[in-house]
Amino acid sequence: KNQVEQSPQSLIILEGKNCTLQCNYTVSPFSNLRWYKQDTGRGPVSLTIMTFSENTKSNGRYTATLDADTKQSSLHITASQLSDSASYICVVSDGGYNKLIFGAGTRLAVHP
Amino acid sequence: NAGVTQTPKFRVLKTGQSMTLLCAQDMNHEYMYWYRQDPGMGLRLIHYSVGEGTTAKGEVPDGYNVSRLKKQNFLLGLESAAPSQTSVYFCASSWGTRDLNTEAFFGQGTRLTVV
Numbered sequence: 001k002n003q004v005e006q007s008p009q010s011l012i013i014l015e016g017k018n019c020t021l022q023c024n025y026t027v028s029p030f031s032n033l034r035w036y037k038q039d040t041g042r043g044p045v046s047l048t049i050m051t052f053s054e055n056t057k058s059n060g061r062y063t064a065t066l067d068a069d070t071k072q073s074s075l076h077i078t079a080s081q082l083s084d085s086a087s088y089i090c091v092v093s094d095g096g097y098n099k100l101i102f103g104a105g106t107r108l109a110v111h112p
Numbered sequence: 113n114a115g116v117t118q119t120p121k122f123r124v125l126k127t128g129q130s131m132t133l134l135c136a137q138d139m140n141h142e143y144m145y146w147y148r149q150d151p152g153m154g155l156r157l158i159h160y161s162v163g164e165g166t167t168a169k170g171e172v173p174d175g176y177n178v179s180r181l182k183k184q185n186f187l188l189g190l191e192s193a194a195p196s197q198t199s200v201y202f203c204a205s206s207w208g209t210r211d212l213n214t215e216a217f218f219g220q221g222t223r224l225t226v227v
Contacts, residue, residue: 004154043116043202043218044155089154099170100216102147102154 002027004103006090012109017080021106023073023090031095035064035075038087038105047075047088080110114138118203118219125193125226133188133222135203143206144186145170145216146178148199155202161186193226200224 004025013019025033032051036044048057052068061078077084087105094101119134135144142163147155157170161180175197177189186205190197203219 041221043204043220045218046215049215091154099157099160100155102156104152104154 002092002094002101004090004092004101006088006103006106008106009104010107010109012111013080015080015082015110015112019077019080019108021075021077021088021090021108023075023103025071025073025090025092025101025103027071027092027094027101029095030068030071031093033064033066033073034091034093034100035062035073036089036091038089040086044089077108082110082112084108085110116203116205116217116219118201118222120222121220122223123225125190125224127193127195127226129193130189130191131193131224132190133201133203133224135186135188135205135219137184137186137203137205137217139205139217140183141205141207141217142183144180145204145206146176146186146188147202147204148172149202149221150199158188158201193224195226198224198226 007022034049035047038044047062048064050057050066056065063076066073087107089105090103091100116137145160146158149155156172159178161167164183167178179187201222204216206216207214
């Protein structure tokens with residue numbers, strides 16, 4: 001069964017600190033892996049998209065890595081800001097009509 | 113830029129009532145999707161459409177129907193609402209090309225409560 005698992009479920013960090021979120025997937029076939037940010041009460045917004053041939057991609061203070069061999073990805077947030085408080089969702093596409101398999105997300109709280 | 117707009121944003125239904133959720137996109141996207149998001153779970157695909165006049169079942173289609181009469185609109189219907197359909201519903205759209213690494217854009221969500 002295609003699954004995407006994220007850890008930790010929730011995380012609290014202090015403003016200015018770095019953090020790393022993890023994603024493991026068992027999706028086949030694999031087309032691409034995406035990280036989304038979802039603010040409370042809003043829809044998900046894309047941060048990065050990576051294909052199997054890409055092992056890192058950055059978007060400002062967000063850097064995603066992908067190891068297609070071990071089927072693992074991580075999202076690293078540098079110098080966190082209060083506005084980074086949100087859920088971060090790992091999503092894998094199996095390439096079928098752009099069908100997406102969603103993880104349950106990691107809820108990040110950045111405290112001053 | 114409106115992007116993907118969902119109507120309504122909130123709704124409370126009584127068990128057995130019917131309603132329609134409207135999704136409109138102004139990006140000329142071919143593909144449109146309806147998802148539901150429940151606590152502790154990832155978004156799950158209800159139905160999707162790869163073009164005007166076409167629809168297909170997703171992972172959790174039971175109790176829902178959809179229609180795509182116009183390219184820019186994708187309607188999700190609940191014929192007889194049940195408490196198990198209490199959820200947050202998201203519509204999304206994306207380009208429908210051979211390049212499947214295309215961005216999906218999401219609406220703001222509709223919070224539905226069935227009592």
